[in-house]
Amino acid sequence: MQKKILLIDDIDFVLNLEKELFNEIQKESALTFAIETASSVSEALAHLDNTVYDLLITDMNLPDGNGSEIAKAAAEKSSGKTTLVALTSMPIAFEESKELFDTYLTKPTSPRDIKKHFLKLVSSLSSITRERESS
Numbered sequence: 001m002q003k004k005i006l007l008i009d010d011i012d013f014v015l016n017l018e019k020e021l022f023n024e025i026q027k028e029s030a031l032t033f034a035i036e037t038a039s040s041v042s043e044a045l046a047h048l049d050n051t052v053y054d055l056l057i058t059d060m061n062l063p064d065g066n067g068s069e070i071a072k073a074a075a076e077k078s079s080g081k082t083t084l085v086a087l088t089s090m091p092i093a094f095e096e097s098k099e100l101f102d103t104y105l106t107k108p109t110s111p112r113d114i115k116k117h118f119l120k121l122v123s124s125l126s127s128i129t130r131e132r133e134s135s
Contacts, residue, residue, distance in 0.1 A: 002032045008058040041065035060088040068097040
């Protein structure tokens with residue numbers, strides 16, 4: 001089953017790196033993803049109007065707001081079924097809104113470490129989906 005992923009960051013390099021890492025995971029595993037990207041809160045909210053995602057990874061500091069706004073909207077739209085991940089260079093600032101997210105990743109970090117975290121996240125999506133389908 002294809003997993004829907006929304007990646008949000010205002011830095012194109014980071015978005016491209018994240019997409020490439022998910023593409024590598026896809027090639028190395030039996031997992032398949034439909035990946036969409038956004039570079040602002042408003043763009044992410046527009047995506048959320050049309051799609052419920054399995055996984056959402058957002059930068060916390062965006063030009064028109066922060067990742068918390070996106071997390072609130074995604075949780076409401078998906079009834080809590082979207083796994084929400086904050087990507088932040090300021091974990092202390094993240095503390096104020098950590099209850100909105102399932103986990104967070106600190107940047108900067110190496111692509112290898114990001115890939116390792118992404119692989120754990122998508123592996124847990126498969127087990128979460130199985131749990132939801134059996135309830």
